[in-house]
Amino acid sequence: MNTQAALRTGLLASLLFAAAVHAAPRIGEPAPAFTAVDSNGRTVKLSDFAGRTVVMEWTNHGCPYVQKWYGGGMQALQKDATGKGAVWLTVLSSAPGTQGHVDGPTANRMMKEQGAAPTHYLLDYEGKVGRAYAAQVTPHMYVIAPDGRLAYMGGIDSIASTEVNDIAKAEPLTRLAIDAVLAGKPVAKAQTRPYGCSVKYAN
Amino acid sequence: MSLIPYLCCVLALTSAAPALYAARSEAQISPRASVALLSASDVAAPGQTLDLGLHFRFQPGWHIYWMNPGDAGQPPRIEVFAPAGSALGDVNWPAPERHVDGPITTFVHQGEVLLPFTVTLPPALAGAAALSVKANWLVCKDICIPEEGVFRLALPAGSPQDSAEAPLFEAARAAVPTRSEWRATVDAQGVLTLEGAGTGTLQAADFFPADWGRVEHGAAQTLSTTGDTARIALTPGPDFDPEKALEGVLRVRGADGIERALWVTTPGASTVRTPALSLAAADALPPAAPASPVAAPADEGLLWPLLFAFAGGLLLNLMPCVFPVLAIKALSFAKMGGDHAAAVRLQSLAYCAGVVASFLLLAALLLALRAAGTQAGWGFQFQSPVFVAAMATLLFGIGLNLSGVFDIGARLASAGESLASRGGLAGSFFTGVLAVVVATPCTAPFMGGAIAAALGAPAPVTVGIFVALGLGMALPYLLFAFFPAVAAHMPRPGAWMERLKQALAFPMYGAAAWLVWVLSQQSGADGVLHVLAALLLVALAAWLFGVAQRASAGNWSWRGAAALALLAGLLALGRTPEPAATMPVAQTAEGAYSVQRLADLRAAGTPVFVNMTAAWCVTCLMNEKVALSTDAVQGAFAARGIVYLKGDWTRADPDITRFLQSHGRDGVPLYVYYAPGREGVVLPQILTPQIVLDHIAS
Numbered sequence: 001m002n003t004q005a006a007l008r009t010g011l012l013a014s015l016l017f018a019a020a021v022h023a024a025p026r027i028g029e030p031a032p033a034f035t036a037v038d039s040n041g042r043t044v045k046l047s048d049f050a051g052r053t054v055v056m057e058w059t060n061h062g063c064p065y066v067q068k069w070y071g072g073g074m075q076a077l078q079k080d081a082t083g084k085g086a087v088w089l090t091v092l093s094s095a096p097g098t099q100g101h102v103d104g105p106t107a108n109r110m111m112k113e114q115g116a117a118p119t120h121y122l123l124d125y126e127g128k129v130g131r132a133y134a135a136q137v138t139p140h141m142y143v144i145a146p147d148g149r150l151a152y153m154g155g156i157d158s159i160a161s162t163e164v165n166d167i168a169k170a171e172p173l174t175r176l177a178i179d180a181v182l183a184g185k186p187v188a189k190a191q192t193r194p195y196g197c198s199v200k201y202a203n
Numbered sequence: 204m205s206l207i208p209y210l211c212c213v214l215a216l217t218s219a220a221p222a223l224y225a226a227r228s229e230a231q232i233s234p235r236a237s238v239a240l241l242s243a244s245d246v247a248a249p250g251q252t253l254d255l256g257l258h259f260r261f262q263p264g265w266h267i268y269w270m271n272p273g274d275a276g277q278p279p280r281i282e283v284f285a286p287a288g289s290a291l292g293d294v295n296w297p298a299p300e301r302h303v304d305g306p307i308t309t310f311v312h313q314g315e316v317l318l319p320f321t322v323t324l325p326p327a328l329a330g331a332a333a334l335s336v337k338a339n340w341l342v343c344k345d346i347c348i349p350e351e352g353v354f355r356l357a358l359p360a361g362s363p364q365d366s367a368e369a370p371l372f373e374a375a376r377a378a379v380p381t382r383s384e385w386r387a388t389v390d391a392q393g394v395l396t397l398e399g400a401g402t403g404t405l406q407a408a409d410f411f412p413a414d415w416g417r418v419e420h421g422a423a424q425t426l427s428t429t430g431d432t433a434r435i436a437l438t439p440g441p442d443f444d445p446e447k448a449l450e451g452v453l454r455v456r457g458a459d460g461i462e463r464a465l466w467v468t469t470p471g472a473s474t475v476r477t478p479a480l481s482l483a484a485a486d487a488l489p490p491a492a493p494a495s496p497v498a499a500p501a502d503e504g505l506l507w508p509l510l511f512a513f514a515g516g517l518l519l520n521l522m523p524c525v526f527p528v529l530a531i532k533a534l535s536f537a538k539m540g541g542d543h544a545a546a547v548r549l550q551s552l553a554y555c556a557g558v559v560a561s562f563l564l565l566a567a568l569l570l571a572l573r574a575a576g577t578q579a580g581w582g583f584q585f586q587s588p589v590f591v592a593a594m595a596t597l598l599f600g601i602g603l604n605l606s607g608v609f610d611i612g613a614r615l616a617s618a619g620e621s622l623a624s625r626g627g628l629a630g631s632f633f634t635g636v637l638a639v640v641v642a643t644p645c646t647a648p649f650m651g652g653a654i655a656a657a658l659g660a661p662a663p664v665t666v667g668i669f670v671a672l673g674l675g676m677a678l679p680y681l682l683f684a685f686f687p688a689v690a691a692h693m694p695r696p697g698a699w700m701e702r703l704k705q706a707l708a709f710p711m712y713g714a715a716a717w718l719v720w721v722l723s724q725q726s727g728a729d730g731v732l733h734v735l736a737a738l739l740l741v742a743l744a745a746w747l748f749g750v751a752q753r754a755s756a757g758n759w760s761w762r763g764a765a766a767l768a769l770l771a772g773l774l775a776l777g778r779t780p781e782p783a784a785t786m787p788v789a790q791t792a793e794g795a796y797s798v799q800r801l802a803d804l805r806a807a808g809t810p811v812f813v814n815m816t817a818a819w820c821v822t823c824l825m826n827e828k829v830a831l832s833t834d835a836v837q838g839a840f841a842a843r844g845i846v847y848l849k850g851d852w853t854r855a856d857p858d859i860t861r862f863l864q865s866h867g868r869d870g871v872p873l874y875v876y877y878a879p880g881r882e883g884v885v886l887p888q889i890l891t892p893q894i895v896l897d898h899i900a901s
Binding site for chain 1: 274275276277304305306307309341343345346347348349415416419441442805806807808879880
């Protein structure tokens with residue numbers, strides 16, 4: 001009886017896992033699980049942050065859209081979110097030899113120079129995390145609620161441009177999503193159009 | 204020959220230039236794309252609709268995005284500045300292509316594309332129509348670069364008439380999807396059904412949704428056909444709603460194998476889209492284009508580049524490259540001190556014609572090279588070792604003549620100093636020619652922008668700019684003609700002239716020595732050996748020729764020997780080795796510039812100072828001496844961890860040429876400072892330690 005239940009649970013879990021790997025992530029469903037190494041060589045699992053709000057940000061410092069946001073907007077968003085108790089994961093899926101690819105020490109130095117303060121900077125050179133989340137652009141933003149379900153995915157804001165001045169005019173979609181999840185409220189616009197440069201995946 | 208009609212002709216050509224390029228604006232050129240605004244008509248008719256278009260030509264692999272860019276990217280944004288009362292249509296998008304990069308699918312335009320749109324002019328349009336377009340676009344290959352530009356057209360009023368660009372508009376019309384006659388519907392599963400004649404025999408179909416997220420951009424599309432129905436199984440995207448109209452371009456291949464692009468709309472409310480175009484009043488003039496990439500010339504398109512070119516030409520007279528020749532000409536004017544003012548005026552005009560003719564020749568050469576696809580820049584001829592060797596030999600020969608080793612009679616019209624010192628109109632004309640040849644490596648500060656504009660501009664504008672350069676350079680001599688009093692105050696001929704002439708030999712020797720050093724950078728030791736052999740043989744020829752001139756009779760054997768020696772010297776010149784494949788670049792502690800190196804350093808967040816220089820560029824050497832190599836600057840570089848990269852353009856280097864062009868320049872020097880995570884800042888062409896320190900501190 002117990003064995004059968006365990007088997008059934010195991011089967012269900014593996015099916016869920018398969019679904020997470022092969023299908024695009026969906027709002028309201030469990031966020032795809034992952035394990036990755038951060039810029040300090042530490043292994044980071046999504047399950048490490050169970051019960052907390054997790055923000056994920058895809059990055060590539062050579063991309064003009066990322067540069068627009070690292071003029072100060074992204075750092076402010078990071079400080080604000082982590083200050084309110086959220087976990088911020090910056091994810092780099094640029095394969096070796098592609099734009100934005102940096103090693104851990106370089107990533108750390110750049111973050112320091114830019115005044116960036118993510119909880120972890122994940123080195124996803126093989127694109128496993130990126131593909132699991134179907135991350136298409138930099139910056140592509142995701143917010144995971146404390147219950148582990150995906151609460152937001154999409155654009156960092158509503159104006160697709162490389163102009164820094166547009167940040168102030170745009171609807172701050174990611175900020176609104178983070179604030180809603182932190183307040184335990186539903187996200188009004190849970191899936192929006194992401195904009196930016198394509199993620200430079202390994203082929 | 205009469206020079207005045209000739210000069211009038213040149214001036215007429217310059218002033219006629221704007222009318223010649225009315226249907227195509229100045230192009231904005233970057234290493235990725237060349238972009239220009241086109242008009243299908245040469246004339247703007249009041250109250251009528253004008254076909255305009257932004258024409259992109261891309262380097263291989265680069266692309267821009269369609270109205271729905273797909274998973275990433277951004278379509279171009281175009282702001283049109285038209286006369287008050289004008290009306291604007293939206294961009295008539297040509298059908299896109301699918302671009303798949305791993306899990307990311309985008310819809311792009313590559314190769315060459317015209318984005319056509321219409322402007323309906325007000326009925327009460329007075330005079331010519333001035334139209335401007337300000338656009339920004341994202342151009343991507345493996346990486347994305349935002350670019351922007353301002354484009355201007357001025358069209359005279361009148362009845363419409365096809366311009367030279369009209370065929371491009373015809374071709375663009377063929378690339379724009381036609382509205383589908385088929386009944387299109389979409390079900391809740393995302394199956395697009397097409398009903399009507401011809402649908403049952405479709406061989407292939409590819410649907411491009413006009414709006415983001417309605418269907419998964421990269422998902423497989425399965426075509427199935429039965430009778431008069433085609434079904435295309437699409438994968439619904441995050442914004443899918445079968446109740447709303449699904450619109451987009453369907454590329455199909457029929458049974459006849461012919462591909463067509465159709466515009467398909469299913470029933471339901473259409474999506475409200477932000478148009479790619481917006482309209483502003485013509486008097487709300489767009490701000491000047493950014494400095495990088497190459498900016499389109501401002502205002503009337505032609506006036507500023509011409510003014511800058513003119514000022515640049517004027518300044519050229521003060522450059523060290525021109526000064527020796529200037530000195531010679533001053534000498535010949537001194538000789539003419541006693542002559543009539545009318546004669547002096549004619550001499551000045553002849554010199555002016557010589558200068559202008561040389562610039563016209565340079566323009567023709569530049570246009571020919573540009574047409575041949577060569578990445579040509581200012582001073583490019585100095586990248587040819589044979590040219591440098593020949594210039595060294597010529598200047599050395601002139602020096603020998605000034606030193607009195609041989610004389611060239613007033614009646615002999617041959618190359619070199621004789622051209623410069625000889626009296627008569629031909630002598631003045633060729634002095635002008637020589638002044639230009641020697642002046643080319645000196646990129647005077649005002650000239651950079653003008654040359655950049657000339658390189659990106661249509662042919663008549665390029666010619667106009669070169670003519671303006673020539674006129675600026677010849678201006679001091681024209682002043683002699685119009686103010687005879689100046690000529691009257693010239694020193695009288697005397698024994699001092701001979702001494703001055705002999706003294707002037709030394710700048711010539713100096714210039715020759717400098718060119719030999721330049722050659723040593725280009726062709727190495729072998730090149731130096733060849734040019735020194737040539738100099739030796741020319742010296743022998745000069746001495747033999749001098750002996751012949753002084754012999755009372757039977758001097759033909761001497762002259763023959765002189766001719767043989769000269770021939771041998773020219774042969775040695777012609778065999779000057781081309782640059783070796785791997786030539787050591789003159790370097791100290793700094794690194795050599797390479798595209799990869801700069802990209803890596805910038806990627807790593809390291810501050811970088813780039814110095815683009817060439818051995819034949821005097822300004823570059825001066826800047827390095829007085830500013831860049833000083834302890835203050837070197838110390839500041841070290842203290843801030845700034846990496847100093849030096850690009851050597853002494854020999855042709857397409858990477859450096861592209862770098863220069865991407866900063867709106869076509870000559871060295873060019874100094875760019877990259878602060879971590881920032882775009883490069885271009886420093887002035889004349890440096891002081893303070894200028895450098897100020898830039899790296901900001």
